[in-house]
Amino acid sequence: MKKYIKSLAAAAVILAVLVFGQPETKAAGIKMGSAGSEVTYVQSVLKKLGYFNDQTTGYFGPITTEAVKAFQRDFGLEATGGMGPRTTQLINDIDMMAHVVNGESRGESYQGQVAVAAVILNRVESKDFPNTVYDVIFQRNAFTAVYDGQYQLQPNYIAYHAVKDALLGWDPSYGSVYYYNPSLATDQWIFTRTVTKQIGNHNFAY
Numbered sequence: 001m002k003k004y005i006k007s008l009a010a011a012a013v014i015l016a017v018l019v020f021g022q023p024e025t026k027a028a029g030i031k032m033g034s035a036g037s038e039v040t041y042v043q044s045v046l047k048k049l050g051y052f053n054d055q056t057t058g059y060f061g062p063i064t065t066e067a068v069k070a071f072q073r074d075f076g077l078e079a080t081g082g083m084g085p086r087t088t089q090l091i092n093d094i095d096m097m098a099h100v101v102n103g104e105s106r107g108e109s110y111q112g113q114v115a116v117a118a119v120i121l122n123r124v125e126s127k128d129f130p131n132t133v134y135d136v137i138f139q140r141n142a143f144t145a146v147y148d149g150q151y152q153l154q155p156n157y158i159a160y161h162a163v164k165d166a167l168l169g170w171d172p173s174y175g176s177v178y179y180y181n182p183s184l185a186t187d188q189w190i191f192t193r194t195v196t197k198q199i200g201n202h203n204f205a206y
Contacts, residue, residue: 004121004167027091031082034060042083045095046071048160075167093133097163100137102155103145105202112199113159115173117166119204122177129177173197176204 027038039060046052052067065081072079077086097117105116123129123136130136137143145151173179174196181201185191193205 004124027083028085028088029083030060032060032062032065039064042068042091045091045160048098048155048157049094049164050157050161074164094160094163094167096133096137097166098155098159099151099153100143100145101162102153102159103150104143105200106156106159108200108202110158110162111172112202113162114165114170115176115197115199115202115204116179117163118171118173119176119179121166122171122173122175126177172199173204176206178205179203180205 027042030036030038030042035058037058040056040058042060043052043054043056043058043064046064046067047056049071051071052064054063068083068087069079069081071077071091072081072087075090077090078084083091097120100120101113101116105113108116120133120136124131124133130139138146141147143151176196178190178193179202180190182191182203183201190205195203195205197204
């Protein structure tokens with residue numbers, strides 16, 4: 001998954017956070033002294049990842065700057081403390097992935113949740129799927145949680161940490177690009193896929 005980190009776009013673009021039922025939130029370009037909902041959003045994600053240990057005030061001060069720097073260092077980004085395009089993209093991608101992990105695998109073991117996050121990243125890196133986290137997640141019929149509304153549920157810190165571990169290289173799915181519950185799956189095609197591992201209620205396959 002470190003390949004994903006290295007491939008983060010360096011173009012200076014503003015990336016929107018797209019969460020069903022909520023307005024778009026833009027976080028690119030915020031830095032020390034910024035204030036508003038964009039800062040609150042960044043603080044909330046960093047808090048669930050364990051980087052921000054204060055109240056989410058919506059003010060980008062020294063505590064937030066240091067939290068962003070620690071986040072950037074862990075993911076191999078330049079530790080500026082500001083929300084440049086690569087940092088913004090990564091924060092947004094982690095948040096979207098955490099919503100999928102929570103919607104698809106809450107109640108599963110931690111390993112099982114990391115494996116679901118890894119499947120998203122494996123799809124991003126596969127020539128058979130879209131090449132961005134957003135496009136993989138919102139590809140038609142790709143994830144049950146997106147179309148049944150569970151994507152809208154607020155993830156807890158476990159989902160965010162599962163995504164972090166997947167991004168930093170842990171892949172309990174062994175390269176899988178699919179997973180399914182064999183007791184619930186109705187599409188017979190999925191049973192033709194090669195299973196790499198069973199974790200909890202899910203079979204992981206390619």
